[in-house]
Amino acid sequence: xxxxxxxxxxxxxxxxxxxxxxxxxxxxxxxxxxxxxxxxxxxxxxxxxxxxxxxxxxxxxxxxxxxxxxxxxxxxxxxxxxxxxxxxxxxxxxxxxxxxxxxxxxxxxxxxxxxxxxxxxxxxxxxxxxxxxxxxxxxxxxxxxxxxxxxxxxxxxxxxxxxxxxxxxxxxxxxxxxxxxxxxxxxxxxxxxxxxxxxxxxxxxxxxxxxxxxxxxxxxxxxxxxxxxxxxxxxxxxxxxxxxxxxxxxxxxxxxxxxxxxxxxxxxxxxxxxxxxxxxxxxxxxxxxxxxxxxxxxxxxxxxxxxxxxxxxxxxxxxxxxxxxxxxxxxxxxxxxxxxxxxxxxxxxxxxxxxxxxxxxxxxxxxxxxxxxxxxxxxxxxxxxxxxxxxxxxxxxxxxxxxxxxxxxxxxxxxxxxxxxxxxxxxxxxxxxxxxxxxxxxxxxxxxxxxxxxxxxxxxxxxxxxxxxxxxxxxxxxxxxxxxxxxxxx
Amino acid sequence: xxxxxxxxxxxxxxxxxxxxxxxxxxxxxxxxxxxxxxxxxxxxxxxxxxxxxxxxxxxxxxxxxxxxxxxxxxxxxxxxxxxxxxxxxxxxxxxxxxxxxxxxxxxxxxxxxxxxxxxxxxxxxxxxxxxxxxxxxxxxxxxxxxxxxxx
Numbered sequence: 225x226x227x228x229x230x231x232x233x234x235x236x237x238x239x240x241x242x243x244x245x246x247x248x249x250x251x252x253x254x255x256x257x258x259x260x261x262x263x264x265x266x267x268x269x270x271x272x273x274x275x276x277x278x279x280x281x282x283x284x285x286x287x288x289x290x291x292x293x294x295x296x297x298x299x300x301x302x303x304x305x306x307x308x309x310x311x312x313x314x315x316x317x318x319x320x321x322x323x324x325x326x327x328x329x330x331x332x333x334x335x336x337x338x339x340x341x342x343x344x345x346x347x348x349x350x351x352x353x354x355x356x357x358x359x360x361x362x363x364x365x366x367x368x369x370x371x372x373x374x375x376x377x378x379x380x381x382x383x384x385x386x387x388x389x390x391x392x393x394x395x396x397x398x399x400x401x402x403x404x405x406x407x408x409x410x411x412x413x414x415x416x417x418x419x420x421x422x423x424x425x426x427x428x429x430x431x432x433x434x435x436x437x438x439x440x441x442x443x444x445x446x447x448x449x450x451x452x453x454x455x456x457x458x459x460x461x462x463x464x465x466x467x468x469x470x471x472x473x474x475x476x477x478x479x480x481x482x483x484x485x486x487x488x489x490x491x492x493x494x495x496x497x498x499x500x501x502x503x504x505x506x507x508x509x510x511x512x513x514x515x516x517x518x519x520x521x522x523x524x525x526x527x528x529x530x531x532x533x534x535x536x537x538x539x540x541x542x543x544x545x546x547x548x549x550x551x552x553x554x555x556x557x558x559x560x561x562x563x564x565x566x567x568x569x570x571x572x573x574x575x576x577x578x579x580x581x582x583x584x585x586x587x588x589x590x591x592x593x594x595x596x597x598x599x600x601x602x603x604x605x606x607x608x609x610x611x612x613x614x615x616x617x618x619x620x621x622x623x624x625x626x627x628x629x630x631x632x633x634x635x636x637x638x639x640x641x642x643x644x645x646x647x648x649x650x651x652x653x654x655x656x657x658x659x660x661x662x663x664x665x666x667x668x669x670x671x672x673x674x675x676x677x678x679x680x681x682x683x684x685x686x687x688x689x690x691x692x693x694x695x696x697x698x699x700x701x702x703x704x705x706x707x708x709x710x711x712x713x714x
Numbered sequence: 715x716x717x718x719x720x721x722x723x724x725x726x727x728x729x730x731x732x733x734x735x736x737x738x739x740x741x742x743x744x745x746x747x748x749x750x751x752x753x754x755x756x757x758x759x760x761x762x763x764x765x766x767x768x769x770x771x772x773x774x775x776x777x778x779x780x781x782x783x784x785x786x787x788x789x790x791x792x793x794x795x796x797x798x799x800x801x802x803x804x805x806x807x808x809x810x811x812x813x814x815x816x817x818x819x820x821x822x823x824x825x826x827x828x829x830x831x832x833x834x835x836x837x838x839x840x841x842x843x844x845x846x847x848x849x850x851x852x853x854x855x856x857x858x859x860x861x862x863x864x865x
Binding site: 503 | 812
């Protein structure tokens with residue numbers, strides 16, 4: 225296909241150029257032929273004029289001859305010799321006209337011949353007339369002179385007329401012939417011009433049309449090319465966008481992969497902590513315990529106190545490890561959002577607290593049918609921490625009160641846990657939610673300082689906020705929201 | 715009458731000592747066979763390796779299985795013993811440090827009968843051992859096959 229097109233175009237080009245060249249050559253040839261014909265026609269028209277001139281002179285000559293004839297007839301009737309003088313005078317005019325005719329018909333031998341006879345007759349007429357005039361001066365002017373010479377004169381005039389007639393006829397024929405020729409030339413010229421011109425114009429039309437067609441096709445091709453170029457550009461653009469997208473996806477994928485690696489590491493870390501960090505603690509506690517039991521008789525009170533402290537410390541550390549693992553679990557565990565009956569959950573947790581310290585008197589007020597949308601396990605952890613804190617920090621209160629309820633704040637449900645316990649200094653409210661941050665001495669209220677950090681993480685994972693209000697010695701209120709959208713798609 | 719053996723699969727010497735102590739404190743007088751890695755445990759159960767001479771018709775009353783073990787870990791041991799006709803009905807209690815969700819799920823998935831996390835507090839551990847001894851060695855009715863093997 226590719227090799228075919230240039231060959232075709234070459235052929236087209238050649239055809240076009242050949243067409244133009246042929247048209248130009250034809251036009252020149254036609255012009256030349258027409259010019260030649262026109263020149264010839266022109267020449268013929270000169271000859272026509274010439275013939276017409278000759279005819280004119282012949283006409284004049286005939287007029288003079290007729291006048292001479294009239295003079296002779298007058299002479300016959302009146303015998304007035306003045307008529308013969310007039311004849312002589314007219315014949316001399318005829319002679320001058322004959323000279324003119326002779327010069328005009330130099331190319332025509334037959335006319336010259338006729339002129340010779342004409343001249344001869346004219347001369348005879350002059351001679352006859354002069355003879356009559358010279359021989360008859362004595363006669364009276366009224367005398368009839370029907371002499372043979374006069375008859376001869378009359379015959380000569382007739383011959384003159386006859387010769388003039390012949391010359392006229394010959395010249396007339398010439399004129400007709402020349403006119404026909406000139407007309408033929410003109411017609412030929414017109415024909416050549418018309419037909420040739422038509423052919424050239426037709427040819428030009430064809431070639432021009434073809435050129436136009438080719439041009440249009442060329443333009444179309446150019447347009448198509450431009451279009452395809454544009455398309456190509458668009459495709460290139462799209463390809464670039466696709467490339468960008470792919471790069472973006474790639475980077476996103478890498479990011480996700482990195483995240484997965486980090487998560488895997490965190491998991492492995494948690495796993496290791498869970499298994500390996502506790503084992504030494506068990507040993508410490510176990511052997512401390514063994515010492516206290518097996519060597520009770522050898523250990524004094526001080527030694528026992530030390531061992532008790534060691535065991536207490538291992539217990540705290542074990543708790544710390546468990547809390548840390550829980551905190552890590554908040555981040556890495558998968559979330560399953562559903563409607564959670566928070567009221568029921570709160571009641572269960574408070575019942576557990578009560579079971580742990582059955583002697584405490586705590587007034588628990590739980591609003592009924594409070595529902596929150598979120599992960600049930602994580603929300604349980606939130607309430608465990610908040611209610612557990614409330615339970616813990618009201619331990620020194622005679623009439624402890626713990627409240628769980630929901631309020632409406634700007635159309636959004638806000639859940640809160642309120643207690644009338646130890647409270648906290650609002651100055652340090654910010655620190656409450658940091659891991660390992662504690663506002664109370666461990667001796668007063670035991671704890672690892674991980675609980676509220678866990679709560680904050682869980683609430684954040686749900687797209688909500690958590691905040692704390694309180695005053696030292698006057699209790700604390702912890703409130704949290706879940707995602708505004710109750711669907712809580714996480 | 716055959717011995718009522720407890721197979722303790724435990725690589726940590728401290729844990730081994732403390733577990734023995736807890737068992738003793740609870741007056742559990744069964745013979746305790748200790749395997750210090752997974753391979754040893756499987757050798758004992760299938761009478762291979764160092765236990766090539768052992769009569770495998772007698773299988774332990776209870777297996778206390780740790781998960782993190784050298785060579786072959788606890789899950790692998792569990793998988794293999796559950797796949798073998800001779801050992802598939804043995805009582806296996808996973809006794810380990812972690813309570814990672816994945817460990818618990820894997821353990822039960824592979825056919826553990828129980829999953830107990832060793833408490834750090836030794837007294838709690840002693841209590842736990844007492845309870846599992848009571849349950850698995852006294853309270854629990856064993857599958858018929860073991861009765862035929864006699865004891």
